[in-house]
Amino acid sequence: MAAKVYFSREITPEKVLELYKMAGKELTGNIAIKLHSGEEGNQNFLKPDFWKPVIDFVDGTVVECNTAYEGERNTTEKHKALLTRHGWDAYFKVDLMDAEGPDMVLEIPKGKQIQKNYVGKHLADYDSMLVLSHFKGHPMGGYGGALKQLSIGVASSFGKAYIHGAGEPEKIWTADHDAFLESMADAASSVVEYFKGNVIYVNVMKNMSVDCDCCAVAEDPCMKDIGILVSLDPIAIDQACLDLVHAADDPGRDHLIERIESRNGVHTIEAAAALGFGSREYDLVEV
Numbered sequence: 001m002a003a004k005v006y007f008s009r010e011i012t013p014e015k016v017l018e019l020y021k022m023a024g025k026e027l028t029g030n031i032a033i034k035l036h037s038g039e040e041g042n043q044n045f046l047k048p049d050f051w052k053p054v055i056d057f058v059d060g061t062v063v064e065c066n067t068a069y070e071g072e073r074n075t076t077e078k079h080k081a082l083l084t085r086h087g088w089d090a091y092f093k094v095d096l097m098d099a100e101g102p103d104m105v106l107e108i109p110k111g112k113q114i115q116k117n118y119v120g121k122h123l124a125d126y127d128s129m130l131v132l133s134h135f136k137g138h139p140m141g142g143y144g145g146a147l148k149q150l151s152i153g154v155a156s157s158f159g160k161a162y163i164h165g166a167g168e169p170e171k172i173w174t175a176d177h178d179a180f181l182e183s184m185a186d187a188a189s190s191v192v193e194y195f196k197g198n199v200i201y202v203n204v205m206k207n208m209s210v211d212c213d214c215c216a217v218a219e220d221p222c223m224k225d226i227g228i229l230v231s232l233d234p235i236a237i238d239q240a241c242l243d244l245v246h247a248a249d250d251p252g253r254d255h256l257i258e259r260i261e262s263r264n265g266v267h268t269i270e271a272a273a274a275l276g277f278g279s280r281e282y283d284l285v286e287v
Helices: 013-022 048-058 076-085 121-125 146-153 157-164 177-195 234-247 253-262 266-275
Strands: 003-008 031-034 061-064 093-096 104-107 116-119 128-134 136-138 142-144 199-205 227-231 282-286
Touching: 003 013, 003 234, 013 048, 013 199, 013 227, 031 048, 031 146, 048 128, 076 093, 093 121, 104 121, 104 177, 116 157, 116 177, 128 146, 128 177, 136 253, 142 146, 142 234, 142 253, 146 157, 146 177, 146 234, 146 266, 157 177, 177 199, 177 266, 199 234, 227 234, 234 253, 234 266, 234 282
Parallel strands: 003 282, 031 061, 031 128, 061 093, 128 199
Antiparallel strands: 003 227, 104 116, 136 142, 199 227
16 A cells, blocks of 8 residues: 655745645654754755754654764764753653663564564653654665664664674674675664654755765765655655655765665665565655
């Protein structure tokens, strides 16, 4: 069954909130707001003031987890300091979900590559989730969107290495590449299952560099901004973004497509669809 994906070419904080409301679902209880807070030095991540209207509306808590690589977010102390420098805790409640262990373990009985997902233990404090994704390229995944936020984003520092290594964290940078992509799909499925569908996804196609917001030194955006998408289906929303990139009449399009295709980025979507927690089929409803 095709999923509804709401789309606007107008990119403003107010339009994010408008499309969020169009999704037609009320997030209840204690709401986690998963977004990418930006690595030190990154110029492309979406700042707190951009997300403020929708976060204020749902009255949620911005959640992040520590990274598994060098930088300013790989320890709790450094990460909290960077969150402050980037202004997140000036606007919102902020929770570093793996600030202390032990990790929470989500079982993935149908996982193709991994059967466990190690996430920040504070995930247990939340009843629903709003996933705010900045859609762009990625040095390893090819692209970053909703599925990456659900998987790598919610995983603890150890969990990130576990996903990257396809179950062998010591192989964080050397595992078979498609196995890594399939592990992301496996991990994403466990978070969707944990929240029993109480999740709304927002992808913003703005500042689209070939590099992720996790890169301290990132290329500048290579394409014109495209728009905002909102859906209840993380697979459909990512597929719609890829399709919009391919359909764009933009001189920078081929550079971003080369990054996505050279990393086989669509395979994460293929693997996620095979697990059955969403659909690649969608109806794009332009607003």
